[in-house]
Amino acid sequence: SHLQHHQMYTPMYTHPSAVVNTHPGLSPHPGNMHQSVHESECDPRELEMFAERFKQRRIKLGVTQADVGAALANLKIPGVGCLSQSTICRFESLTLSHNNMIALKPILHTWLEDAEKQARERKAELENGLSGDKRRKRTSIAAPEKRSLEAYFAVQPRPSGEKIAQIAEKLDLKKNVVRVWFCNQRQKQKRMKFSAIAAGMGLGHH
DNA sequence: TGTATGCAAATAAGG
DNA sequence: CCCTTATTTGCATAC
Numbered sequence: 001s002h003l004q005h006h007q008m009y010t011p012m013y014t015h016p017s018a019v020v021n022t023h024p025g026l027s028p029h030p031g032n033m034h035q036s037v038h039e040s041e042c043d044p045r046e047l048e049m050f051a052e053r054f055k056q057r058r059i060k061l062g063v064t065q066a067d068v069g070a071a072l073a074n075l076k077i078p079g080v081g082c083l084s085q086s087t088i089c090r091f092e093s094l095t096l097s098h099n100n101m102i103a104l105k106p107i108l109h110t111w112l113e114d115a116e117k118q119a120r121e122r123k124a125e126l127e128n129g130l131s132g133d134k135r136r137k138r139t140s141i142a143a144p145e146k147r148s149l150e151a152y153f154a155v156q157p158r159p160s161g162e163k164i165a166q167i168a169e170k171l172d173l174k175k176n177v178v179r180v181w182f183c184n185q186r187q188k189q190k191r192m193k194f195s196a197i198a199a200g201m202g203l204g205h206h
Numbered sequence: 207t208g209t210a211t212g213c214a215a216a217t218a219a220g221g
Numbered sequence: 222c223c224c225t226t227a228t229t230t231g232c233a234t235a236c
Contacts, residue, residue, distance in 0.1 A: 064208060084231045089209060100229065138215050138231045161223070180216065183224070188214080190226095 047101050048094060054108055055092045061115055065089050072111055073135070080107055082135045141181065145171045149178070153185050 058068060066085035073082040083104075090096045091104050141149070152159065152167055159167065159182065168175040 066208080085209075086211080086231055087229085089211090090230090093210075095211090096230090097228070103229095136216060136230060140232060141215085158224090177215085179223080181214095184214065184216085186224090187226075 044098070047098075047105065050105060050109070051092055051094055051101075054112060057112055057116065058092075061119055063115065065092070068108070068111060071115070072107065075107070075111055075114065077107065077110065084135075139174075139177050141173070141177070145173060149181055149185070153182065157186060157189070158182070 058065075063071075064085070065088035068088045069083040069085055071082070072080060087096070087104075088108075091101065091108060094101065096104065148171055149167070156163070161179075164178050164182065165175050168178040171178070
């Protein structure tokens, strides 16, 4: 239960095979992929090379990270929609978790092949009506609302569903947004408590 | 103007 | 349906 360890994909010195799992004794389960397919492609080295080559080829195509992210939706792969510029950027710089890198690799690989193929065919006709695809939306909670939520949290960190609905209405936010906010706030609280303890143990700095 | 990044929403998966 | 824990992304905004 180590929170906040968003173990980034560390390019160097990672053993080719001893990765993937965050918890030695717990369930691995990234969905339920059959890791038997091709494990050679999980090699950090291989990923590092792919990411670099991907960027080179992308630039050669004259496409931006944002373009790639948006274009992924046109690929129409089952569970794949578009991604943000941020994510593409992080993939190229290997600042995503190792598992995340592995999950995204085949998708970006497909896009690259497709894009180069089209470029070859001078198929100059971009985006048509297109993609009824969904991108994960991120709500931006304004400062005033955030302050109110913090005030509610201070008095009651775990409001009932009823209370949450009430707060949501008062702040003009979706109930689910408020519910998730409280969940995330609880996680944050826990992280803070941990780092505070760590600091108290002298593991911190100062 | 494209690219990084910090902070933290949204999701996944087991209860 | 909601929670927790672990993770995956995206908005905003700094380079």
